[in-house]
Amino acid sequence: xxxxxxxxxxxxxxxxxxxxxxxxxxxxxxxxxxxxxxxxxxxxxxxxxxxxxxxxxxxxxxxxxxxxxxxxxxxxxxxxxxxxxxxxxxxxxxxxxxxxxxxxxx
Amino acid sequence: xxxxxxxxxxxxxxxxxxxxxxxxxxxxxxxxxxxxxxxxxxxxxxxxxxxxxxxxxxxxxxxxxxxxxxxxxxxxxxxxxxxxxxxxxxxxxxxxxxxxxxxxxx
Numbered sequence: 001x002x003x004x005x006x007x008x009x010x011x012x013x014x015x016x017x018x019x020x021x022x023x024x025x026x027x028x029x030x031x032x033x034x035x036x037x038x039x040x041x042x043x044x045x046x047x048x049x050x051x052x053x054x055x056x057x058x059x060x061x062x063x064x065x066x067x068x069x070x071x072x073x074x075x076x077x078x079x080x081x082x083x084x085x086x087x088x089x090x091x092x093x094x095x096x097x098x099x100x101x102x103x104x105x106x
Numbered sequence: 107x108x109x110x111x112x113x114x115x116x117x118x119x120x121x122x123x124x125x126x127x128x129x130x131x132x133x134x135x136x137x138x139x140x141x142x143x144x145x146x147x148x149x150x151x152x153x154x155x156x157x158x159x160x161x162x163x164x165x166x167x168x169x170x171x172x173x174x175x176x177x178x179x180x181x182x183x184x185x186x187x188x189x190x191x192x193x194x195x196x197x198x199x200x201x202x203x204x205x206x207x208x209x210x211x212x
Contacts, residue, residue: 047212049178
């Protein structure tokens with residue numbers, strides 16, 4: 001997989017209403033719409049895992065989105081895609097903070 | 107893949123010597139040793155991708171480690187494994203900061 005889809009895009013969302021199961025489910029459903037974008041490979045939508053709580057573990061976020069792309073151009077196609085723009089338009093009222101990590105496999 | 111390896115462990119390292127190619131390569135080699143741990147699936151070792159610089163993109167880190175596990179128990183096996191403990195012992199002098207995200211696919 002490293003060779004075919006080396007570009008990794010990992011986004012973490014903090015909800016405005018952090019305790020709201022309803023808002024969390026709504027955002028999860030929204031993130032899943034992004035799988036329709038042709039350059040998006042292996043979309044994983046996540047919530048905080050029940051691993052050991054340690055100082056280095058950041059677990060204050062609510063929903064995560066992990067995607068793989070063939071290249072940086074594919075990530076740009078995703079970024080500008082109408083489906084992504086609709087996602088931001090329709091769901092951004094749910095979150096208060098977003099942090100993005102873009103990595104390339106070595 | 108979501109069904110088989112739903113637990114995602116993503117670690118970001120900030121080097122003490124952030125500009126040092128040598129330290130970066132050394133840490134990359136170190137992270138790659140972790141693939142020997144039997145519960146670790148699909149290890150991706152990364153560096154910052156050349157995507158668009160935006161306010162939400164965190165790109166001050168140096169090396170990333172993305173792993174998939176079958177379950178939280180598998181992540182715990184990794185955490186306590188001698189190969190992981192050796193990695194910390196042999197390479198932790200290279201980094202000044204670590205941030206970990208543990209997600210489970212939904």
